Amino acid sequence: MRMILMGPPGAGKGTQAPKIKEKYCVCHLATGDMLRAQVAKKTPLGREAKKIMDQGGLVSDEIVVNMIKHELEENSECKNGFILDGFPRTVAQAERLDEMLKSKQQTLMHAIELQIDDGLLVSRITGRLVHPASGRSYHKIFNPPKETMKDDVTGEPLVQRSDDNADALKKRLVTYHEQTSPVVGYYQKTGIWKPVDASQEPGQVWKSLLTCFDSKT
Numbered sequence: 265m266r267m268i269l270m271g272p273p274g275a276g277k278g279t280q281a282p283k284i285k286e287k288y289c290v291c292h293l294a295t296g297d298m299l300r301a302q303v304a305k306k307t308p309l310g311r312e313a314k315k316i317m318d319q320g321g322l323v324s325d326e327i328v329v330n331m332i333k334h335e336l337e338e339n340s341e342c343k344n345g346f347i348l349d350g351f352p353r354t355v356a357q358a359e360r361l362d363e364m365l366k367s368k369q370q371t372l373m374h375a376i377e378l379q380i381d382d383g384l385l386v387s388r389i390t391g392r393l394v395h396p397a398s399g400r401s402y403h404k405i406f407n408p409p410k411e412t413m414k415d416d417v418t419g420e421p422l423v424q425r426s427d428d429n430a431d432a433l434k435k436r437l438v439t440y441h442e443q444t445s446p447v448v449g450y451y452q453k454t455g456i457w458k459p460v461d462a463s464q465e466p467g468q469v470w471k472s473l474l475t476c477f478d479s480k481t
């Protein structure tokens with residue numbers, strides 16, 4: 265399985281991707297999680313990225329392409345395939361991904377777009393809680409942790425992402441529509457694009473995703 269999962273902030277990429285990872289034994293590469301790991305380590309790249317992320321912009325194509333390239337080459341979990349979450353986000357990134365795969369005589373099998381109206385995303389984003397170390401996410405109302413503000417697996421504290429506020433979300437949505445919607449168009453021209461209604465409850469979104477993977481078209 266080699267696939268990408270697209271969709272605006274809060275569409276459910278990070279909620280569904282771990283389920284795909286588990287079912288197909290592939291690696292889950294989320295450029296947002298990788299960048300947040302750099303921010304947490306306070307590396308020079310992390311410091312630079314944090315400013316851009318908090319403003320809802322995109323870090324440079326070069327940085328994220330190199331991160332993905334490195335993982336695809338070095339991460340043993342990626343041997344069976346991969347699910348890319350939050351990448352590619354510009355047409356230039358999509359073209360670089362095509363080049364990377366071509367050099368390995370590989371192709372993408374699915375480009376899934378999680379579709380949802382912007383109006384539904386504010387409550388999802390402002391209610392999200394995350395476990396920074398694992399990237400696991402919860403929601404105060406829609407998917408609360410068993411114990412208040414604690415990760416179900418480790419018991420460690422949950423936090424809010426610094427870009428999870430209404431102002432930053434507005435900018436992230438503008439960025440999505442301006443720079444990432446063309447990527448959806450890029451894959452629509454191929455035979456591998458499939459839309460999924462992401463406004464459904466998470467279990468139903470998962471069922472719709474499975475239908476995409478089973479479909480031979």
Ligand code: AP5
Pocket residue numbers: 271272273274275276277278279280295296297299316317318320321322323324325328349350351352353357388389391392393401402403404406407436462463464465466469
């Ligand atoms: P990134 O981390 O990728 O953020 P994003 O794309 O804005 O997406 P989110 O993580 O906010 O949403 P999600 O779809 O994963 O939603 P989730 O499943 O958690 O990127 C962050 C930043 O990094 C970017 O802004 C950019 O600056 C930079 N960056 C990253 N990649 C880059 C790239 N390739 N190039 C350049 N820059 C890059 O769900 C959200 C909430 O809703 C959760 O609380 C969840 O529990 C809840 N929820 C999920 N599904 C449902 C449902 N069906 N019903 C009800 N609630 C639900």
Ligand code: ZN
Pocket residue numbers: 277278294296
């Ligand atoms: Zn995410």
